[in-house]
Amino acid sequence: MLKWVVRQKVYSRILWVSSINYESDSSSTGFSRSVVHLTAGKYSSVLGQEFDCVIFDMFSGLHPDAFTALSGTLTAGGAFILVGPRLKDWPTFADPEYHRLLAYPQSQQDIKGHFLHYLSRHISQSKSWAVFNLSLLQDNSRLEIRRSIQVSGNHPVKVSIQANLPERSTLPSSNAPPRFTATxxxxxxxxxxxxxxxxxxxxxxxxxxxxxxxxxxxxxxxxxxxxxxxxxxxxxxxxxxxxxxxxxxxxxxxxxxxxxxxxxxxxxxxxxxxxxxxxxxxxxxxxxxxxxxxxxxxxxxxxxxxxxxxxxxxxxxxxxxxxxxxxxxxxxxxxxxxxxxxxxxKHPVRWQPKDPLENFIEKSFILDNQPVYQKSFDEAALNAFSLRRLKMSLHPAETLCGDQHLLGKLMRLLTIAHYRTTPDDLRTILDAPGVRTFSVTLREGKGEGEREEVVAAALISMESPFTDPTMIDAIWQGERRPRGHLLQQSLAQQLCIREGLGTPVARVIRIAVHPLLQHKGIGSWLLGKLKQHLKPQVSLIGASFAGEPDVVRFWLKNGYHLVRMGSKRDHVSGTYAAMVLCPMSPEGKHILRTANIRFQRRSHYDLHFQKYPRQTSEILEQALLSSRSKLPSRSKLPSRSKRNSQWSPRQRLYDGEKALLALFAEGARPFENIEDLLTRLPGVSDYPALKYLRDKALKQESVELQALASWFSLTGRKQAVQLLRKELKEWLIASDKPS
Missing domain, CATH: 3.40.50.300 (P-loop containing nucleotide triphosphate hydrolases)
Known part of the structure; x- marks a missing residue:
């Protein structure tokens, strides 16, 4: 397809989106001047650039975020070409992008193709797409333009759409100097x-x-x-x-x-x-x-x-x-x-208003600005709001695929409540085997005028327990990190709880309440209903998110426990990663108790925890006080505000903490997960790097690997970690010897 388009000499700048690089083809000499190649996963690298032809190779995978984003690089009068199987075969097409939706041990057979069925239906119903029957096997391929969407034969199909040409182009070409008349x-x-x-x-x-x-x-x-x-x-x-x-x-x-x-x-x-x-x-x-x-x-x-x-x-x-x-x-x-x-x-600069490509993308991927509600809630309706008029429903993917109205409401609600909602989320809802979609509807009106409006939604990922001992060992040793299972692997890797890998867990990916109805108890009501629904199926429910203080308070208020707070601040959100858990069974309570002990000790000794902003420190102290009250007395530590200014030289390490140190020494855990343990090691005078950490802790100074590397004239963080692991191995051997 790419060769044919280039030979027509119609387009001066072509974007080829495929896992197949044309430069590896000896017959493609001369393409480099007119063709830019990239894989779909790297689509962001060309955003802001312009092309007069985009060829998207669906046989390499249909990446929704890339598909929609790259449509915005097409200039007026350009062509967007999608090369793929026949439309009727899309639901059964083994899309290479499916691997991003699968959690171990799921396979492509677990995906039912709802998203591709949904998208092919939109293409079939659109009047803007031109569908061609195309043989890529013949060097002198001819395109047969058909008005009908029905395509005969067994050849791949090319689907293209051409952007409207505005009266005058306002943006320069990518090679022109950036001087032009502003809109x-x-x-x-x-x-x-x-x-x-x-x-x-x-x-x-x-x-x-x-x-x-x-x-x-x-x-x-x-x-x-x-x-x-x-x-x-x-x-x-x-x-x-x-x-x-x-x-x-x-x-x-x-x-x-x-x-x-x-x-x-x-x-x-x-x-x-x-x-x-x-x-x-x-x-x-x-x-x-x-x-x-x-x-x-x-x-x-x-x-x-x-x-x-x-x-x-x-x-x-x-x-x-x-x-x-x-x-x-x-x-x-x-x-x-x-x-x-x-x-x-309001006005586009690369194409005309009501451009057919833009309209198709916005309608099909639900990126338009249509309101979530048919009408806005007035003051009287807001004052009359009652939780008794709410209902939670579970929506199977096949139902959503066939109900464009409901799917649109759910996506628009997620969109208005969460900035990072993208077209990939649409595919996740329709195709991801382990994801369940819940809605909350509010009954409005009375009698014949009664209707239900979607006011909240939740996406839940079901993390099935690992059963293969070999896989469990590999994860525990840091040798494998299979797709999915975020909470289970976090329990094992970050909190040193091996039992977490064999425990059924539900992770709340997203919970959204329409902003006009927030702070009315809907989110808490939804979490309560989810607990009732999921309790027979899992031992733990949890979530991992950017730990804004108000968000953490929301989870704590609803019976969840903070078990992890990151030590590095996110550059974009300005927050620290947080992880919360809620037990649903005796097994879940045991895991939560172990996680609480580890979190208590880490927050007590990790000096990065002292550098949190005031609001984050306050919510952390609240979470620690809540979990401390539920721990056995022998596991309790004084509150962070009452901690001693120095460490005792005889601080005790528990067996689980010693195991975590051994895993770090073998390269199976990162430094950040055991930093607090390294500062507590006794008898480190013969180990310069470990003594450096200890001395820093005694001075109440947090440890930075780059500073340690500079102190010992090392090249950087990697060598600093290698030195710490070497000394720790020697310390562990020495500490096991009878005195």
Whole structure:
């Protein structure tokens, strides 16, 4: 297919999405100038670039996030070509992408093909797709264009769609210099940015659908700002890669910034750096791109720190959605910047409004901006709300595949409640064998006017117990990490609880309540119903998430126990990873008790725990007090606020902790999982690296591997860990010898 398209010499820049690299084909000489190749999993590397033809090889796997994202790289008048099996064969097609949905020991036979059936149905019903019967086996292949979707023969099928050509193209080609006429929306954006002159506190929110020129418009605005005002501009985003278009239109070349006054920082680094500066030293402008992907607490802290900010976000699209952003953050912004403004970019810059490709992508993958409800709840309805009118339902994948209305409501609810909801989640709901989808509906009205509205949803992953002793040993030794089973493997790897691998567990992947109905007990009601439903099937229910204090409090309030808090802060959310468990059986209670003991001791001795922000420390102390009250007296430790300033030289290591140390020495556990144990080892005077850790602990100083490497003139973290493992092996041998 690729050879045929190139030979037509119609397209100047072609994107070939496939696991097959054309460069390995000797007959493909001369392709390199016109063809860019990438595998679907690396789709983000070309976002912001432009192509006039995209060829997506479905035989290499249909990756939903890549499929939707790469459609946005197609310029006006270009063609999107999908090469795959006959449409009627899609439900039974062995998609190579299925491996991402399977948890050990599931196989492709466990996937029923609901997603491909769903997508093929949308293509069949669409009037925009042209379907061709194509033989890839003949060198002189001819394409037969058919208006009917019905295709005969056994040849693969090419499906293509062509974007509408606007009256004039506003964006340059990828090789042209980034000078062009800004769209009307972008000109308004530039005007609003320039009104945010230094000397006044102000905030601007920029929202846009994908492909509306948000990032490029900000680049143009910053260009004019730099010409008009002095001072520095700080820029942040969840990933620097998302700022490709911003930098392209900021500078006269593709360099990340030719102006030394523009600096990029990760979200948490930007905040920490700003909090160390005086008001006069702060940047004159801070730009937060894809702000909806950053936690509200971190955004609020930024708004409290910097005098002028632009918060930009995508309202809907393949990379996630900011639909819930307004409901969550705008009230915060109003309290800090009473005169803040918002601008929405509505018109696409690469294609016309109502473009057939964009319409198909948005409708099929439920990326549109349609409201979750048929009508908004008025004040009277909100005041009359009652939990007695709620009902929880389990929806099998085959039911959702055939019920577009219900599937759309569930996806839109997940979208508005969670920024990171993407097209991959649609496939997970329809195809992942171990995932169950629950909804909560609210009965409204009376009599004939009564109807049910979806107000909450939950996705649950069922983690079946491991039964193969060889696999259990391999996981325990750190030699295998099979797909899925996140909680079970976390219990074994991070908390040193081997029994967790053989325990049936349910993991809450996602729980979402519509923002208009939050804080009314719906989420707690749903968790209670899930416990009742899952109790006969599992020993534990748990979740792993970014540990914002309010979110942790929600889980604690509903009977869950915090058993792990990460020691490294996430650069985007500004939070620490958290893990909670709730026992459903005596076996689950035993595992929870063991996990609580390990968490208590780690939080007591790991000095990273002392560096948490105040709110995180408070919620951690609350969780520790709650779990401490349920532990046997011999396992209890004093509260963190009453801990001694120094360690006793005779601190006792339990057998489980010794086993964890041995696993680290053999390379089966990372340093972060046993850092607190290494600082407690007695008799380390003959082991320089271990003594270094001990001395740091006595001074109440947290340990950084890079600092240890520098102290011992090592090249980096890897050599530092190797040295610690070597010394620990020697210490373990010596400690086992009779004195």
């Amino acid at each position: 009307g929306d972008q000109q308004k954006l530039i005007q609003w940015v320039l009104k945010m002159s230094p000397g006044r506190r102000n905030a601007l929110v920029v929202t846009a659908g994908r492909g509306r020129g948000k990032s490029s418009g900000l680049g143009l605005a910053v260009n004019q700002w730099l010409e008009k005002f002095a001072g520095q501009i700080w820029v942040t985003a969840p990933s620097k890669a998302t700022l490709h278009s911003f930098y392209r239109f900021l500078a006269d070349n593709s360099a990340e910034s030719s102006d030394p006054r523009v600096h990029f920082y990760a979200p948490d680094d930007l905040l920490q750096k700003g909090q160390l500066l005086s008001p006069k030293e702060l940047p004159t402008l801070v730009i937060v791109d894809e702000a909806a992907a950053i936690s509200t607490s971190l955004l609020k802290a930024m708004a409290n720190t910097f005098p002028r900010l632009i918060f930009a976000t995508t309202t809907h699209g393949y990379e996630g959605t900011g639909q819930g952003f307004a409901l969550k953050f705008f009230p915060v912004l109003s309290s800090l910047f009473p005169r803040w403004k918002t601008i929405t970019l």
